[in-house]
Amino acid sequence: MAFIGFEFLIFFLIVLALYWLLPNPGWQNFLLFASSLIFYGWLASWHGAILFASILVDFLLALGMARWRNRSVFLMWLGIILNLALLISVKYFAYYNETLAAWSMQAGFAGDVFLTTILLPLGTSFYTLKKISYLVEVQRGTLRPQPDFIAFGAYAAFFPQVFSGPIERPQAFLRQLQEKRAWAADHFYNAWPLTLMGLFKKIVIANTVKVLVDQIFLMKEPSKVFLIVGGLGFTLQILADFSSYTDLSRGIAFLLGLKTAENFNTPYLALTPNDFWNRWHISFSSWLRDYIFFPVRRILLRVKHLPGIFSQIIPPLLTMFISGVWHGTGSTFILWGVYYGILIIIYQTLGIRGEAKSFKRFFLWLAMFAFIVFGWMIFRAGSLSWLWNALMAPFSRASNDLIAAFVLLVMISFYASLLFSKHLLDVYAPKKISLHALYYALAAGMTIVFMNSSSPDFIYFQF
Amino acid sequence: MNSRQNFLRFLTAFGVVLLASGILLPRRYNFNYPATLGPVFDARVKGEHLQGIQQSRPSFVLLGDSTLYEGVDPALFAEGLGMPVYEMATPGSGTAAWYLQIKNIILESSHRPKYVVVFFRNTMLTVPQYRTTGRYFALLDDYATKNEPLVSELAFVNPMNPVERFAEQYLPLYTARVEIRDDLDNAIRYLPPRLFGCNRDCANEAVSSIFGREVDPVALNLAQEDAAKTLYAQEELDFQAQLETSLLPHMIALTQKNNVNLIFVRTRIFGPEPEMSAYRNSLDAYLTGQDGVFLLDFWQDPRILEEYYVDSLHMNALGKKEFTKILIEEFKAILLK
Numbered sequence: 102m103a104f105i106g107f108e109f110l111i112f113f114l115i116v117l118a119l120y121w122l123l124p125n126p127g128w129q130n131f132l133l134f135a136s137s138l139i140f141y142g143w144l145a146s147w148h149g150a151i152l153f154a155s156i157l158v159d160f161l162l163a164l165g166m167a168r169w170r171n172r173s174v175f176l177m178w179l180g181i182i183l184n185l186a187l188l189i190s191v192k193y194f195a196y197y198n199e200t201l202a203a204w205s206m207q208a209g210f211a212g213d214v215f216l217t218t219i220l221l222p223l224g225t226s227f228y229t230l231k232k233i234s235y236l237v238e239v240q241r242g243t244l245r246p247q248p249d250f251i252a253f254g255a256y257a258a259f260f261p262q263v264f265s266g267p268i269e270r271p272q273a274f275l276r277q278l279q280e281k282r283a284w285a286a287d288h289f290y291n292a293w294p295l296t297l298m299g300l301f302k303k304i305v306i307a308n309t310v311k312v313l314v315d316q317i318f319l320m321k322e323p324s325k326v327f328l329i330v331g332g333l334g335f336t337l338q339i340l341a342d343f344s345s346y347t348d349l350s351r352g353i354a355f356l357l358g359l360k361t362a363e364n365f366n367t368p369y370l371a372l373t374p375n376d377f378w379n380r381w382h383i384s385f386s387s388w389l390r391d392y393i394f395f396p397v398r399r400i401l402l403r404v405k406h407l408p409g410i411f412s413q414i415i416p417p418l419l420t421m422f423i424s425g426v427w428h429g430t431g432s433t434f435i436l437w438g439v440y441y442g443i444l445i446i447i448y449q450t451l452g453i454r455g456e457a458k459s460f461k462r463f464f465l466w467l468a469m470f471a472f473i474v475f476g477w478m479i480f481r482a483g484s485l486s487w488l489w490n491a492l493m494a495p496f497s498r499a500s501n502d503l504i505a506a507f508v509l510l511v512m513i514s515f516y517a518s519l520l521f522s523k524h525l526l527d528v529y530a531p532k533k534i535s536l537h538a539l540y541y542a543l544a545a546g547m548t549i550v551f552m553n554s555s556s557p558d559f560i561y562f563q564f
Numbered sequence: 565m566n567s568r569q570n571f572l573r574f575l576t577a578f579g580v581v582l583l584a585s586g587i588l589l590p591r592r593y594n595f596n597y598p599a600t601l602g603p604v605f606d607a608r609v610k611g612e613h614l615q616g617i618q619q620s621r622p623s624f625v626l627l628g629d630s631t632l633y634e635g636v637d638p639a640l641f642a643e644g645l646g647m648p649v650y651e652m653a654t655p656g657s658g659t660a661a662w663y664l665q666i667k668n669i670i671l672e673s674s675h676r677p678k679y680v681v682v683f684f685r686n687t688m689l690t691v692p693q694y695r696t697t698g699r700y701f702a703l704l705d706d707y708a709t710k711n712e713p714l715v716s717e718l719a720f721v722n723p724m725n726p727v728e729r730f731a732e733q734y735l736p737l738y739t740a741r742v743e744i745r746d747d748l749d750n751a752i753r754y755l756p757p758r759l760f761g762c763n764r765d766c767a768n769e770a771v772s773s774i775f776g777r778e779v780d781p782v783a784l785n786l787a788q789e790d791a792a793k794t795l796y797a798q799e800e801l802d803f804q805a806q807l808e809t810s811l812l813p814h815m816i817a818l819t820q821k822n823n824v825n826l827i828f829v830r831t832r833i834f835g836p837e838p839e840m841s842a843y844r845n846s847l848d849a850y851l852t853g854q855d856g857v858f859l860l861d862f863w864q865d866p867r868i869l870e871e872y873y874v875d876s877l878h879m880n881a882l883g884k885k886e887f888t889k890i891l892i893e894e895f896k897a898i899l900l901k
Contacts, residue, residue, distance in 0.1 A: 107725040144798055290567030293574075504762055504770035511756040512749075534573050542577035546585065549737040550744045553697070553728070 102143040104349050105303060112140065113353065120357060121284045130255040130278050133357070137258035141224060152228065155187055156257045159232045163239045163246035177240035184229040191225050192430065224264045226427060230388055232257055235271040237392055244272055252278045261353040265346045267364045267384035274361070282358040292355035294541065299348030301544040305551045306516045307342035310334050313509050318481055324498040326506040328491040332478040334513045339477060340369065341520060343382070367524060369473060372455030372465040374444040377473060394420040413449065418442035428480070433488065437479045444472055582737070589736040593743045598733035601724070602716035603701065605708040609668050613652050617673045622650035625670055627662045628683030630655035631831055634878040635683070637888045644892030645899070650677070656703055658695035659688055660719040663811040664707035671822050680819060681827045687795045687843060689828070690806035692719040694795060714814060722809050801838065803846035816854050827858045827898065832868045835876030860894050
């Protein structure tokens with residue numbers, strides 16, 4: 102079930118109405134858990150069954166960790182391995198999908214290789230990371246294991262986040278699930294701008310720019326000018342697309358009286374690669390930082406006689422490699438991850454920290470923006486050979502190339518300006534209510550105009 | 565900032581936008597309230613194929629999308645059968661276009677072919693709304709007369725949910741969305757190049773040159789598989805439920821009434837497909853139970869090899885030749901019946 106659709110609207114209105122009619126947090130959590138399983142298993146009920154089973158296993162492992170402290174490390178690793186095995190099997194090995202489908206048919210569910218291949222990986226990437234962070238925090242003793250299975254299930258399977266994040270940390274969210282929640286007008290006032298912006302970014306910007314970007318990346322032999330325009334277009338598309346999903350997810354959570362994590366903070370204004378990852382997909386990058394980067398660095402620092410350079414190079418490289426692998430199965434994703442690892446190392450080695458002012462700051466931003474765009478070119482390319490050919494191609498192949506590239510660039514710039522003008526409003530006129538109201542009204546009007554013209558899938562669904 | 569005040573200001577501004585659009589748009593785009601549900605076709609029907617059929621007087625007319633164009637060699641096919649064949653492959657077409665082609669071209673022709681052959685895959689025959697909106701609408705309009713109530717109802721109005729129906733009739737921004745988008749798109753596309761002396765034709769030629777360029781097969785495959793997902797929606801796999809809201813029975817009734825045999829050819833594809841044996845069995849039973857209707861099923865035919873394909877749907881030159889030969893044999897068997 103996609104967020105943008107009549108089916109989801111009906112589903113959510115029913116859940117919302119029931120949710121606020123229920124008398125206590127226990128029942129509300131039960132509704133959240135049950136509706137999340139329905140949402141996830143909408144097309145194939147056994148997907149919901151897999152999610153339920155994996156949640157149950159992690160719940161029991163966490164309780165086991167608290168009970169047998171001397172075996173908590175073993176239990177944590179068991180949980181991590183099981184989660185990763187599920188993630189890797191559904192994401193990387195097609196034959197596992199066939200086996201899973203066959204098992205599900207034997208178990209009486211409607212098994213389907215197609216659904217497994219396409220749909221099961223959607224979301225698995227997100228909820229496994231949530232559950233791993235829960236297991237690690239419980240093992241570290243920074244979080245008490247949740248004794249209420251329903252509350253834990255509502256956290257792990259929370260439907261606004263199950264397909265595309267944010268990767269919510271357990272501490273804050275589980276605390277909210279234990280508290281009494283009553284309807285307040287503020288829930289709505291917090292939700293509507295996020296929901297509106299989510300729809301606007303997805304329907305008006307991302308879906309429209311996607312058509313242009315797809316066309317460029319479909320070319321067999323693009324000239325360099327098209328690669329540049331396509332890269333710029335995709336830079337806009339992926340931000341609008343992914344952040345729209347986060348906005349919708351947060352808006353829906355607010356309507357349920359729950360505050361969830363922010364995921365973006367003007368990432369394209371970053372001055373360094375570290376800065377970029379602190380602003381882009383924040384919930385994922387902070388997950389990587391806390392559960393991969395720091396632990397690896399700590400381990401390397403503890404190794405005696407190991408040259409210091411290793412503890413400088415290996416953590417960012419490994420972290421970004423894992424980030425690439427997590428994002429997709431192709432070699433382009435791995436290269437994209439390694440590319441960021443190398444960038445981080447270079448910036449660190451050169452001591453560039455993004456603390457410059459005025460003129461130098463502008464050049465730092467420009468360089469980083471160019472690196473980001475190039476990164477997205479790697480990410481979006483169909484294959485490494487395609488990317489290589491495009492990079493080696495002449496700047497333009499035909500006389501029309503420059504005109505066509507200019508036309509596409511103008512179109513992309515127009516849609517970028519819609520997003521940029523919101524940023525200018527937020528920064529330079531945060532208190533001008535009427536200007537904001539006008540922007541939102543025009544955004545709502547444009548959303549109506551652009552509705553029902555493109556496919557409703559989100560880019561980050563495939564992760 | 566006061567949250568309530570923010571929302572009220574937004575509501576006021578949005579109210580003004582709705583009011584202004586409610587007054588201005590019906591005048592600019594010439595529609596009334598409640599606006600008519602469904603598309604507005606122009607009266608012109610593309611005459612090229614009508615003349616083609618009348619001139620070539622074929623026994624077979626082949627209908628289908630780009631998979632037909634890339635998969636069947638009409639000259640070889642005609643030679644193999646010893647009968648004239650007319651190919652009407654329309655890349656990007658679907659059942660709605662095929663229905664209109666049968667009704668407004670083939671059956672309007674002074675020459676009546678003996679067989680109409682429709683090349684389809686997966687659930688295409690029972691998803692009338694597939695390839696009807698956006699850029700596909702112009703293609704559909706080529707074969708539609710001014711008044712096409714059946715296509716309008718089944719391909720456009722039926723798939724709408726209640727919110728869409730309301731918006732289509734009473735919300736001018738939604739009613740005129742295609743025209744507004746066209747105007748906006750044209751303004752963005754044509755105005756800036758004009759600053760450099762590149763007029764509308766110049767911009768069109770430049771853009772169409774890249775949109776018509778040779779595409780990367782791997783990327784195309786992914787895009788096609790992505791597009792095909794709409795054909796695999798859960799409700800589309802329920803044959804019985806889809807049949808009565810599809811154009812298939814009408815297509816069959818039209819040809820039966822005019823004594824034209826209808827042959828459906830299910831092509832083989834090499835992309836991921838959902839489990840749809842129940843759908844397939846029901847469709848097969850339905851088609852084979854109709855008078856004057858034949859089904860040729862190649863979806864798992866071992867004679868059609870993966871090496872015949874350039875992507876999951878389209879054949880290469882070798883595939884086109886081999887598949888045409890296979891088709892000739894199968895058609896000969898039908899002709900004997």
